[in-house]
Amino acid sequence: MTKPIPARIAAFRANGENRFGVVTDEGVVDLTSEFGSRYKGLKDVIEAGALPDLVKAARGRAPDFSEDEITYLIPVADPEKLICIGVNFPDRNAEYKDGQEAPGRPSMFVRFPRSFVGHGQNLVRPPESEQLDYEGEVAIVIGRGGRRIPRDDAYDHIAAITLCNEGTIRDWVRHAKFNVTQGKNWDRSGAIGPWLVPFTDAAQLDDIGLETRVNGEVRQSDRTGRMMYDFRYIVNYVSTFTTLVPGDVIVCGTPTGAGARFDPPIWLKPGDIIEVEAEGVGILRNGVEDEA
Structure with missing residues (x-):
């Protein structure tokens, strides 16, 4: 199934904390510190209509974690x-x-x-x-x-x-x-x-x-x-x-x-x-x- 995936926004656990960010081909960009004061999780991000803001914020950034370093949570x-x-x-x-x-x-x-x-x-x-x-x-x-x-x-x-x-x-x-x-x-x-x-x-x-x-x-x-x-x-x-x-x-x-x-x-x-x-x-x- 080769249809491209536009963006991947995930909830995950790393270093003992629940976090959220954007998954890229290189790893996971953690956006919790940048957006966590406004949104405690992705439900709040969705309610604010801010999913595009997360995608934009992650663009061009190096990952903070590899996928092997995180545990995926339900979104x-x-x-x-x-x-x-x-x-x-x-x-x-x-x-x-x-x-x-x-x-x-x-x-x-x-x-x-x-x-x-x-x-x-x-x-x-x-x-x-x-x-x-x-x-x-x-x-x-x-x-x-x-x-x-x-x-x-x-x-x-x-x-x-x-x-x-x-x-x-x-x-x-x-x-x-x-x-x-x-x-x-x-x-x-x-x-x-x-x-x-x-x-x-x-x-x-x-x-x-x-x-x-x-x-x-x-x-x-x-x-x-x-x-x-x-x-x-x-x-x-x-x-x-x-x-x-x-x-x-x-x-x-x-x-x-x-x-x-x-x-x-x-x-x-x-x-x-x-x-x-x-x-x-x-x-x-x-x-x-x-x-x-």
Whole structure:
């Protein structure tokens, strides 16, 4: 996937402190000292509309850290809302084999930030279940809030794009009749990152390739142009029932090919490496470990 990445803005930990800055090909430019008095984290930067200021400030500067010297954090540590869209690709809908046409409105659920880790950190398989599964997705981050946002204006409310491995404990999503919350919120079961890519052009979302690999094997591959509910619709629909605010994260659906759909199912296990890649966004890479 060769589409260039315009800019990479990351939250990370280095030298015992949480920081933020810009990732370049040479390393990481730390902008915490320059902007930290105004913004305690990237959520504040987004609310101020200052992502371009970070990109500009990092231009031409030597890196302060190599990537090996930092630990990536999820880009927005404390979103007011973290909303996930379920069953948003035609082949994914067909997996349910209920003869049902695409539903008129999307399935949705919420996740807690604690259920995610950053790029390069291990997902955690709990002792209660071996059924840890992957779901590669594109996520959008709201920059300008609003309620009942018109579809035609939706892109004006998106600040950035990132990636999500919406890791799931499969048997726990079936513990009740109508909800999946239990299987979607295990601590450190999924990942978001590695960074934020500022959103400036519709071509960054309208039809980009999305792929998930496990140990180098392609498991999921599709294009966002095939989504049943596109990004404009999602912003419009979600903002109908709740006010979107800066820093809200919406995870927008996964293609077919999760481990649960193999016969027999292929669950993630310690030592596995999962990569979620999208054109123009980058690669989110995580390992797996058992909970200590």
